[in-house]
Amino acid sequence: MVKMSPPTTFDVAVIGGGVVGTAIAMRLSLTTARVVLLEAADDLAEGASKGNSGIAECGYDTAPGSLETRLIRASSPCWEDLSRRLDVPFKRLGSLSVAITDEEAARLPHLLEGAQANGVSAEIVSADDARRLEPMISPECRGALYLPEEGIIDPLRLTFGYAELAALNGASVMLSAPVIAFEKVDGRLTTVRTPGGSIATRFVVNAAGVQSDTISALAGGETFHMWPRKGQFWILDREFGSRLQHLVVAVPTPMTRGVLVVPTTHGSALLGPTAEDLQDRYDRATVPETLDRVFEKAKALVPSVSLDYAIKTFAGARPASDPVYRIKRDPQVANLVHAAAIRSTGVSSSPAVADLVLDLLQEAGLSARDRPEAKTSIAPVPRLLFADKPEFLPALDPRYRQVVCVCEQVTAAEIAAALSARVPARSIDGVRKRTRATGGRCQGAVCMAGVSFLCSLHLGLLPEEIPLTATAGSTLGIGHAAT
């Protein structure tokens, strides 16, 4: 939690600590505006920003001329620079949309046209060329659409990177701060109420993901409906994922985008997702039969996927709505700006969404100019797993000698950095989201006790009191045993 002497009134309160809310808070923190970010959960990235496929899309298949396409296209060229400044793993690997059937091959020219209409570089390649580019794709391949601009990014580290830079520039980040009410004077929002207290603000940004309809209703803003679209995934071991050199994607049908086989920035691979429209906003359950079908579809694209490599299954939920990309000033509440319904592309469009929201706030009367003295990068935390010269790390910090999570090669130095960041980890899952510790092939069987003891030291809690996740009541134990 970031504490600063609170000004009596903030200029902007951003509601929602996902990738979109933190991107907006970071953009505003570069200006003279005083910003507070409010997140309902006890950590950032607790909604769609975790549990997604980690793709920095280039915008090849979104509707030509749409706001979504415009914002993704504006964001895509930024990643090399932005990921370096925010200490976020990113690789522009390129993707192959692989046609297995003749029918799919016949759809490739249509995909190519769509990509070209959006200004994306794209090329139809023969089956031989596709397999030369990516030897792991199926010999049944009939051809593919090659998109060199597609990339992979760590969506969690991106969210934390945005938040760290925002906090470095003086933004307040308040966790466990669900918005329960607004106060209004003359039709303008003046105060945001949370269980922990009231926050006075001149403007409000609604970036609450799947809850953004609730926030709009609380604020007396326009009525719309959000629902979660669940996606179930497999995670496969680094020994498999590190052999993939491209994103491998099914040819989408008009109904669905289909299954992906995607390397992650930490070397593993994701298979998925499903797209299941739900009513229950908290449903993240995995269903073995559904995951079996995902697996079979992935195997059709990359035959060497095997359950021997499976280390975890999970489900995430994208904030679905109709229409998508509700990024606008509210027609009824003059000082409310929505950044809502950004469905599955929030990671890919977040830099340009943040710029647009700043424009909309300024149109609405916010006085904010860029501060030349604002910081534009955060200090990177070197990671043992990716160090080219690991033998030199202990000179930076002797705790690099102590490996806590063996599977993901995470050291005590990296865990200490996560627990003492400006927006620090406050649970075991918070450590995992920032470092990958406990997230590897043994799923914490070796290191979770060790991680919990480090959390215990940093958080000043007994081991049984340590939260496992950002959800209240998720403590490791239920009490201390009498001995």
Added chain:
Amino acid sequence: MLRRDVVVVGAGVSGLTLAGEVARRASVTVIDRLPAVGGVLGYEDPLVRELHEVTVARQVELLLGTTALRWVDNRLLVAGPRGIEWIPAGCLVFCGGTRPSTAAELGIGGDRPAGVFSASVAIHLMEAGVRLGNSVVVVGSSDWAARAAFHLDRQGTHAAVVLDQEEPRFGERHWCGWRLLEVHGAARVSHVLLARDGFRQRIACDAVVLGARLKPLRNVDGAVFEGPNVIYLQAVAEVTTARRVEAFAREASGRVLAGKGGTG
């Protein structure tokens, strides 16, 4: 760092036995991530002490509190009190012990609440005085599960044991022939769903301990599956004895010597 003929990862019974045997004819370094020898048996076990004395007498180098990370081009990257360094070696013998299967490996679906522990984690936490729950479901009957059940019993915690194919070894309430299908709960586990022959059974509980289907614990990059010049010595029997592991390691040492890389 001097090149070794053999580098052994794991200073439990199998690693110490093998190192002692191989050290008759080759240079050996043993690495363990714990600061003491003995692995799951602990350094005070009489067999561990005996094997440790043999390795010392035969000039086996012991690097304790040291984690093996990567095996690349006949070099092992390790991190420990001396720093992070590469150890060149003719071959790697991996004696990393076992771990229980993860939820994904057991095909468990459902929610992801707090209160689901690998038996190895459950044991550590209970040794530190953590009460895991009031009503706990233990899955499997491996040595890991048995140790967790022992601690639960000492804490006076009620445990039900779910056994897919294994024989009951401990506990009083057994669900034989049932499989753990789903875990449910919001912040914390509220209940699990078991399945057998098309039937479903719901059991209310507030913690789950996974101790079924042991897997070899492998976490050195480049030696997780098959690796060049890597030999695995990991007894994945659900129930075993130290003497059996020792005999297995003695037999394997012959293979290591026969196949070891050049002379250091």
